[in-house]
Amino acid sequence: MITNQKSETRIDEIGDGIFRISTPVPPQAIPGGFTFNQYLIVDDCPLLYHSGPRKMFPLVQEAIASIIPVSSLRYVGLSHFEADECGALNEFLEAAPEAEPLCSKTAKMVSVDDFALRPARALADGEEISLGTHVVRWIDTPHFPHGWECGHLFETTTQTLFCGDLFTQGGHEHQPLTSDDILQNSEATRDAFNYFCETRQVQQLANKLADTSPRILACMHGSAWKGDGADLLRQLGNSLAR
Numbered sequence: 001m002i003t004n005q006k007s008e009t010r011i012d013e014i015g016d017g018i019f020r021i022s023t024p025v026p027p028q029a030i031p032g033g034f035t036f037n038q039y040l041i042v043d044d045c046p047l048l049y050h051s052g053p054r055k056m057f058p059l060v061q062e063a064i065a066s067i068i069p070v071s072s073l074r075y076v077g078l079s080h081f082e083a084d085e086c087g088a089l090n091e092f093l094e095a096a097p098e099a100e101p102l103c104s105k106t107a108k109m110v111s112v113d114d115f116a117l118r119p120a121r122a123l124a125d126g127e128e129i130s131l132g133t134h135v136v137r138w139i140d141t142p143h144f145p146h147g148w149e150c151g152h153l154f155e156t157t158t159q160t161l162f163c164g165d166l167f168t169q170g171g172h173e174h175q176p177l178t179s180d181d182i183l184q185n186s187e188a189t190r191d192a193f194n195y196f197c198e199t200r201q202v203q204q205l206a207n208k209l210a211d212t213s214p215r216i217l218a219c220m221h222g223s224a225w226k227g228d229g230a231d232l233l234r235q236l237g238n239s240l241a242r
């Protein structure tokens with residue numbers, strides 16, 4: 001574990017070659033406190049999943065540089081088009097000359113190819129690419145939890161689902177990886193912020209993600225979680241369908 005004392009950004013390996021970068025934001029800045037996480041997959045083709053907000057670029061860049069050269073990044077992925085998912089995308093594309101944005105076909109068409117310095121590599125639903133040892137699969141989940149272009153990335157060898165804003169936990173003090181209950185906190189956060197789109201397909205989409213049988217849920221806000229991810233996703237789907 002590497003902790004930047006000044007910023008408190010930390011980077012921890014939560015799965016084989018999978019690193020969680022997390023920056024806490026205290027309650028003085030965001031009511032209740034919050035965290036912004038990015039995930040780095042270290043491989044022949046290193047992948048950063050979420051750039052973080054543009055203003056956090058120096059912190060995220062420094063954390064990555066403690067593990068691999070930032071210039072070696074090959075992909076910068078995003079679940080959906082929002083500042084904490086891709087605000088620093090262009091900063092990373094400048095720092096890593098071979099890097100491409102990685103996103104859904106809809107995200108490429110609607111936003112990314114206009115916003116980004118280089119065209120995106122768009123993945124179809126179910127499409128996989130090899131990073132070397134790791135293999136990532138794209139799963140389209142429109143509007144789940146928000147954004148027409150939304151989807152999630154699944155790493156098949158470690159069975160890690162990069163579940164973005166699903167299971168968003170409030171607070172700024174979280175373990176990098178936990179097996180404790182995260183659903184209660186994330187449901188309270190959903191109640192407070194109402195950030196889920198009210199699509200009729202929520203249960204179907206939760207089940208679609210559950211079908212990957214994830215062992216690690218790499219959450220964008222709060223702890224990553226280890227356990228029966230399919231069961232937790234079905235619990236979320238049932239809660240949303242009520």
Ligand SMILES: [Fe+2]
Nearest residue numbers: 080082146165
């Ligand atoms: Fe979001």
Ligand SMILES: [Fe+2]
Nearest residue numbers: 084164165220
């Ligand atoms: Fe987010």
